[in-house]
Amino acid sequence: MKTHDYTKHATEYSELGIEGTFYLGFRDVPNLVKKYVKGTQALDYGCGPGRSTRFLRSLGFDVIGVDISSDMLTEVRKKDEQGTYQQIESGVLPFEDSSFDLIFSSFVFLEIAAMIEIEKILSEFKRVLKPSGHIIILTSSMEGYKGDWVSVSYDFPENKRQFESGETVKLLFRGTNVILYDYYWTDQDYRDAFTKIHLRLLELHNPIGYDEDKIQWREESQKSPYSIYVLTKM
Ligand SMILES: C[S@@+](CC[C@H](N)C(=O)[O-])C[C@H]1O[C@@H](n2cnc3c(N)ncnc32)[C@H](O)[C@@H]1O
Incomplete structure (x- = not known):
């Protein structure tokens, strides 16, 4: 099974x-950036069509x-001719050591089937990160796969079970035909990987929906669909 079929779904x-x-x-994220990040050189790892x-x-x-x-890169080049985008192999970054002040990665690690691959990517992040640089990883929280959310539905019979690390979870982007399968990783899986690669976790932020967001939240106002990890070198 192809879990993230972007040949089919990239345009949508x-x-x-x-x-x-x-x-x-x-x-x-702007507040986290203000709090931690100095400098302007950034890498968006797993940029997709470039919204991040x-x-x-x-x-x-x-x-x-x-x-x-x-x-995805075909889509991004249509949308953003002035941007700089590059196709890579997973976990291989064609950049010199200590190149970036910030490495940002949103909704990517949940597409990766094996922790060993996540560790390889983190280790490459560490290499290209400046000594004072920071990594921000935005991914689904564990609760994210159990909630009723405005933009994503996990309401499928095959999801009515306790998930184990590395298993796939089916999801639909509401209002589209895009069905994907994310890999389920626990908070402990991520923490173990950070420790193994000698990255220091500075903060885990789980954003909750507020009234002032002016969005008719479903369960977002009670629990967080996302985990945002802020890391630096040891
Ligand atoms: C859900 S999209 C997120 C795109 C963008 N970051 C965003 O927030 O909209 C995930 C992207 O990660 C890319 N991706 C998946 N596995 C990857 C890997 N091992 N290395 C680099 N990119 C990867 C996919 O091709 C896809 O474009």
Whole structure:
């Protein structure tokens, strides 16, 4: 089974903006950046059609987007001719050591089937990160796969079970035909990987929906669909 078939879904995925539940993923990132990040050189790892890359640019970063999917890069080049994007192999970054102040990666680690691959990617992040640089990883929280969210539905019979690490979870982006299967990783799986690669976890932020967001939240106002990890070198 192809879990993330972007040959089929890249165009539809590229229409998704930073709205609905996704807004919650990005809403607090500017504050985290202000709190931790110095400098303007950024890498958007797994940029897809570039909404995260353009978001980083709007925060003042000089950003390069990289992705393994040629279909996604075709979409991003249609949308953002002035942006810098590059196709890569998973966990292989064609950049010198200590190149970036920020490495950002949104909704990518949940597409990776094996922790050993996540560790390889983290280790490459560490190599290209400046000594004072920071990594921000936005991914689904464990609760994220059990909730009723504005933008994503997990309401499938095959999801009515206790998930184990590395298993797939079916999801639908509401209002589209995009069905994907994410890999389920626990908070402990991520923490173990950070420890193994000698990355220091500075903060785990789980954003909750507020009334002032002016979005008719479903369960977002009670629990967080997302985990945002802020890391640095040891
Ligand atoms: C759900 S999209 C997220 C795109 C963008 N970051 C965003 O927030 O909209 C995930 C992207 O990660 C890419 N991806 C998946 N596995 C990857 C890997 N091992 N290395 C780099 N990119 C990967 C996919 O091709 C896809 O474009």
